[in-house]
Amino acid sequence: MAAVGSEHKEVSVRGMQAYRAPSLLQPHRARQALRDAYEGKIGPLLGFYLAFPTVPTARVAAQLGADFVWVDWEHSSCGVETMTSVVHAIQNVSEGRSMAFVRVPGHDHANIGFALDAGASVVVPQVDTVEQAEHVVSATKFGAVRKGSRSAPPARWLAGSSVTIDSSRSIWENVNNQAALIIQIESEIGIKNLDAILTLLGDQIDAVWIGTLDLRVSMGLDGLWGEEPEFQSAIRLYEETLRKHDKPNSGGCFTGNWSLGSNKSFVVVAGDWLGLLGQRDNIQTARENLPASDKRSKNTFAKGNENGTNL
Template structure:
């Protein structure tokens, strides 16, 4: 992670999409691996069809060894689930650094933070990740989390500036020489909000009207949404559920905002309008081993009956 910004060739902002076919997410790499990728631009380019949808690995068990393996798989991003894991700030930070370092900038780190806490959002961003914020239901919550991701009043920001995070001449070089490091990082790190209830869907229009410029994509959390409506499973055909989904999608179209969601069952048609899609994960890999255990129990003979 000690790369010098001067040794890195950064693609000119706005032209990254032209090099994705050969470079992948390296096209959106920041001047230093200690900075977040130009994830805001990547999401916008995927939404506009300039590049394919961003395909990701879901790290449900965030540990450094697993992160270092996952970072070699070639995913566009790794979703670090800090919300539903017991890892602390230090582990989360080391996981993000491992993703950036081992992938050599070929994979972006996105951290789902545990709630709306201002400090936790800052910790994830300081680590060099973009952020996903869960269960955003109201305009006030959207304004709070959007402010927590940005430096300076020009961006309606309340993020605290870390004095020893990016060092001048080393890790503080910017994507544009005319920008300060704070302005540069503001333009790089993405914010995805998760809408996970009917209340959130109903308030999404007002959220995007208020702080949509600082929200880079919206994720519909269908499991939590369905639970809140009294339904089971990740998806269904209930008219009440589908009506809420339609309101959500209509609102995103109104504001021309990237849509995102997970697809872990190869139901690709359902993802047709999404720009940011985790498709696999560590816990799914572990779960797949159950079939081998069952098969072994069914087919291995008892020790006394083996021919070898």
């Protein structure tokens, strides 16, 4: 395990294993990884988006070499047990090379706790106000010093027996320092309130994600991006606020237009649903190249077997 503060020196060889905890059931030192990426000590954290979270797909995603796997619990039908098993699969099958980040469904205190208890970091969607951000931080952190009211899981990590990174601190304070919190700003209201949110809670929020799809929906605009003056004005205010508070930006870059990922410390660049969509071209190519059956050709099957194509 890398020494605290020197993790970035081992990333070129070990990847995110440099930031792993003593146990893969604990969250990685994701807060430090985000800060190191933001400060340019390592490259941006590159992620795989798991839109269809199941244990089998998680096992595959864990072997793709991503720095993190984004588990979309918000827009999937998996329950708490499946989400927990998915997180464990990501971090154990990857042997710590990939961190699990769970986008939770809403701001529910219990759901945020379930994801953190599983050993993941969390992404919380649609944070619009200071009050909502306070609730999210409260659900994320242990102890009033961190503005938290998270309940300690008595059978998850055992105080006094769980191995910790910093032996001078409790397991709860260690986990506070490990698991990252990313909030998603997805409306004009959220952008306008972001300055106040980061002024009050910036020490507990590790990065911000601009959700351009929901932002544009809230503005009555189509698509993920556009050049409309009102949209570009909102983006400029968002970026100016992050610079003011020295806070990492995060987002998606799926199209190969790398400019969308520039100056971001946490970038989702691939996903399972994109892989499925890519098969559309294969199906169309098959339609164009496989003719209708010709009953007069009696040797087709035999020829196929000779070529090893009929299994």
